[in-house]
Each structure stands twice: as C-alpha cells, then as structure tokens.
Amino acid sequence: MHAPNVLEIKKIIEESETVKTLIFDWKMDGTENNPQPGQFMMVWNFEDEKPMSISLIDPIEEKIGISIKKVGDFTQQIHELEEGDQLGLRGPYGRGFEIKGSKILAIGGGIGMAPIASFVDHAQKRGVHVDVISASMTKNELLFVERMKKTGAHVLTCTDDGTCGFQGFATDRVEGLLKDSSYDMAVTCGPELMMKGIFDMVDTHHIPTQFSMERYMKCALGLCGQCCVDNEGWRICVEGPVFWSHELKMIKEFGKYHRDASGTRNYY
C-alpha cells in the first residue's frame, strides 16, 4: 500500500554540521519492500513530504538510513527531531543502481554521497572493488569517509577549498583518475552540473555510467507527471532516478533545466 508507514527514529547519526542520518527499523522480507541502493523514500513529517535517498541498507539488522542535509524549512524541521520521534516513510521507489564488472568508480558530491554510500556497501559486500570519490566544498562536509573505508573501498577525498584531499572539483579529480585507471563502470550522484561534467568525461572514455537524477516530485507513483523529463517523458520516480549514460543522452534537459512545483522551467 502506497501510504506512509509511520516509524520511530531509532538512531540519529550526525554526519557533519549540516547532515544527519536517521536510522529506522525496516522489515526485509525479500520482496520489493527491500530497498536497493539508489532507490528513494518519500519522507513525511506530518506537514510536508519529500523524496530522500536511502543512504544505509542493512538487511541483517533490518535497518535503513536516510541522510538529510539541512537546506530549507522541511529539512530544518527534520534536523530538530530526536531519537524516539516519528516520521512517515513510503517506498522504496524508483530504479536503483546496478553492478556490472569488478572495478567500479563511484563519485558523490555533497549530499549526493547518500545513495553512493549504500551502493559502496552493496558492491564491496559482493567482492567488487570500488574507488570512491567523496567530494564536498570543505573538509567538515565530507560524508561517510570512515564508514566507506571500513568496507575496504578505496576512498579519495576531494574538497573545493583543499582542506582535505584533492583540491578542486570532483570533475577535476575524475579526469585524473580516468587517465590512470580503467574502470568497468561508474556511478554518480550529486549536483546536476557536476554530473554533467562527469557525463561528458565518461562518454569520452567509453565507461558505462549510472547517474542518479533529482526532480521535483509529488506523487512518486508515476501518476502526476511532475517529475517527467524532456524529451522522452520518462518519470524520474519510476523510470529513474538512476539512468545509464545511454539513457541520459536522451534526457535533453539534463544539465540545462528542471521544473518547479508549478511545472515552470528553472534553468541552471
């Protein structure tokens, strides 16, 4: 049933000054109830509801985590919640990441690290080697670095201001890596213009890549059409949010514009 499942927040992890991960008990019954890395949940705080990436999937302990960055009223309200408080979750929704090959490059920018972190867990558990670029503006905003290192992934940090790791944009870091290494595939999530830069690069190097897209969502059921993208008309909530490079090529608005709650285009 596509209705919010009101759950207690079991644990809150402060990932950075602006990002918290909320942990919930989640029944893993082997059905579509089991989230896949790259899928999202609709999070209801009893006043508003927004799509959020699943950042942690633990099928053994039967727990999931949602990581939320404080950016506006809704996320501010969620940051004020405490362990034991409640939130409504419906989902999981959308098409997540796939694993192809045995050496993968994962790139996350800012809060875009959330689905990447759950993907890295998933891939490492299957014996797939992952090089991860965790990128942010500054050292204090780097996400999930220690957690991913523990999985055995090779974590490379990248900050705009150079306070930790490589100094520069994620795209610059990717460029360097692609010159020296060979990857079977890549996955990425982050600001759309960052992903656009990566898209152009991996296309040149012929590396199949999956991108996690974000659009304004209302129903998340594939009905309202709010998240449909030009020119194919695909629904980000059903056909996405993850698309392979060859599919993304057909999303003409990628890197150019997105639509607000009325459907009006906002150009990047």
Added chain:
Amino acid sequence: MLETELCGIKLKNPTMLAAGIMGSTASSLNWVYRCGAGAVITKSFSIQPNFGYKNPTTVEVSGGVINAIGLSNPGLETFKKELQSIDKGIPKLASIYGASPDEFAHLATSIEDMVDMIELNVSCPHAMGGCGAAIGQDPELTYKVVNAVKKSVSVPVVAKLTPNVTDLTEIAVNAQKGGADAITLINSLGPGLKIDIKTAKPILSNGFGGMSGPAIKPVALRCVFEVYAAVNVPIIGVGGISNYQDAVEFLYSGASAVQIGTAIMYNGPEIFAEICQGLEKFMIEHKFQNIDEMVGLAHV
C-alpha cells in the same frame, strides 16, 4: 477495427489519457501516445501559474488512490509552448480550468489553434477559489461556462463532470444545452479522506482528496449509463478502467471512448496497448466490426 471518431476527430483507438495524469509536458504526452493511447489530454491549466498543494498530495487507499494535487500548472503562456511541442498527428485535448465563464473563454480562445478539442474541468473535487466542482455542481454555472467557451471557439468542447451531485442528469443536460459537443464522466469521486492511525492525522496536506481507481468504476459506469439515456452527445467514460473488460463495460454502458488514469500506476503507460489488444480480440470474438456497434448495448 479499433479506429473510431469522436466529435469529428479520428482516433486510432478509443482509449485516451485522463486529464491530470502525466500530462504536464509535451514529452510525457508524446510518450503516452507512443505507448498506444488514441488521444492525449493535458493536465488542467489556468491563466496564471499555480503551485498546487503541499505534499503529501497522493496516497493509496483500498481500490485506488486519493489525490489533492491542487491543479498545479505553469500557467497559460508556458503551457502554450508545451502544446506546440506535442508531436504532429497526435489527437490532443487541452484540459482547462478557471473560476468564471470569461476565464474559461479566454483560455479556450488562446489555445484553440493548438489542440483538437478542449475539455472543461468543471469537476475537480478539491479545487479552491470557485473552480472545479464548485462550477460543475451548479447546473446554471455549468451552462454558462460551457456556453461561453462554445461561443468563443470552433473546436469541439467537452465538459468533464463531477459525480458528486444529487442529479447528474440535470447537469449533463445543461452542459449539452450550453453547447457541449461531448461529456466526460466522471472526475474523481468524493472527496475522500485517509487518516494515519498512529498519529491521528489526515495524510494529504489538503486533508481531503479525490478518489480514483478500480473502486470507483461501478459509480462511473452508472453515471455513464444514466447520462447516456438523457443526452444526445457522445460520452467519454473514465473511472477505474484497468483492463479491456472494463473498457467493454463502459462502451456497453454508453461511452464512445474511454480515458485511463490511475491504472498507469499499476501497469505503466503500456496499459494503453494492453487494453487495445484485449479489446480488439474481444471484438473479433464477438463479431463487432467497429466501436460504434458496442456503444450503449446495455440499454437495448
């Protein structure tokens, strides 16, 4: 065999997208048509942009969903660009809404050159500011809105009515008197309510929302049956159609075409092709030559 004609517009089959579903952009409308729909309808738009209600705007309940999106749309000027981007050759309807006959007429005249038909949303059950069902529940206002549009444009005008009235026939007859070339029945039912029992809160931000999906099919079917006997214009049936058998029921009840909405949630846009294949097979088995032979058979 499935080819049919509605108000002089040729359709490759009698299935159409329902208004409000995947209809905000030319891209999604083009995709729905490629998936097999005989015609597409835009999401209802107004003169000014509208952000609609806050989320949650949709929740599933037994037998369907309830929604209160709040008629969000980017407004007439932006929507005109979408209409122009719909692929050539696709039969397309614009769904419009306003708060007065003048607003409806202004919208209709602004876009009539870009569409094949105009569907008047006088039936949304959760619209604010005198729009939607506030009009369609008043026979006189319904007449005035339909008449104002009909006098302003030369394309066929379809009135989409709400079932949430005491006497639907009276409203439908008034729409016909106003000049409606066809009538769409029904808009979502209710409104309905869904409460979360852990928090005792209504889930939709608007509280109430219009009910759609399989559970409303019997009501929709009765509405089509009842109105078919009272008017002389074609009826477009909509409400819980999920498979070809449902479509056959609506045709037998008196609908000349059917619209599909909520079933897309369960089956994707591919539902149009599935229903059409099933319908064609059914027609062959029952020796129907064309859709018209099926329309209103339940009345004979």
